Amino acid sequence: MSGRATTIGGVASAAGWRRWLAPGPVPGYRRGATLARVAADLEATLAMPDDGDAARMTLSDGIALRADERVDRQFLLHTVSVQLERTLAGPDANGSASIAASGWVRRGPVAATLARGADAHFAARVATLLATPALDAPLAALDLTYCELVASGPRWTLRIVPFGGSEVVGRMPSFRRYVRLADAQRDALRAAFAGFETALARVQDD
Known part of the structure; x- marks a missing residue:
């Protein structure tokens, strides 16, 4: 094979791999299917917009959540997870913090890792929020x-x-x-979103 033919073959092969790895529709992904299963696990109502925006999930106790599917695409497979969030009024602060259970061998209370730029008010109030059993206990029980x-x-x-x-x-x-969201995990998730309101009320009373 000539050098020119080898070069052309290499370029074609590289182009094929680029097409394989390029962003695009995820084969086998069914938009909204995982959201519907999570809503069923939580015994919640689900409103799916037609314009592609986030869905709205309402729990049986009236708590309303924003719900989004997150697709993690990997080689020959993908994972669909559901992001749920609740937004409430609280004291003025600015920042973000990731939350995870402490402890390696035995799971302990949750702990916060503050993102760069979080202000002092935010840091203090996050500490108070996570010291509230109504929020800490269900978060610590969740597989996050x-x-x-x-x-x-x-x-x-x-x-x-x-x-x-x-x-x-x-x-x-x-x-x-x-992977079903069932039994203790389902109950802990519902309790965490209810406890968030309880904990915020405590912060505002301080």
Whole structure:
């Protein structure tokens, strides 16, 4: 094979890999399917907009949540998880913090890692929030993929991506596996969003 033919073949091969790895529709992804299963697990009502915006999930106790699907695309498979968030009025502060359970061998209370730029008011109030059993206990009981507290002025948001309520979809071999959000995990998630309101009220009373 000539050098020119080898070069052309290499370019074609590289172009093929770029097409394979390029962003685009995820094969096998069914928009809204995982959200619907999570809503069923939580015994919640789900409103899906037609314009692609976030869905609205309402729990049986009236708590309204913003709900989004997050798709993590990997080679020959993808994972769909659901991000749930509740936004409430609270004291003025600015910042964000990731929340995770402490302890390696035995799970302990949750702890916050402040993002750069968080102000002192935010740091102090996050500490108070997480010291409130109504919020700390259910968060510590949850298997979390991700959790975050965010404040933007008087608007406070608790954002949770639970491990339960996620789906893994493979292409080779073809499979689809959903991890239910059930029993203790379901109850802890519901309690966390209810406890967020209780904890914020405590912060405002201080």
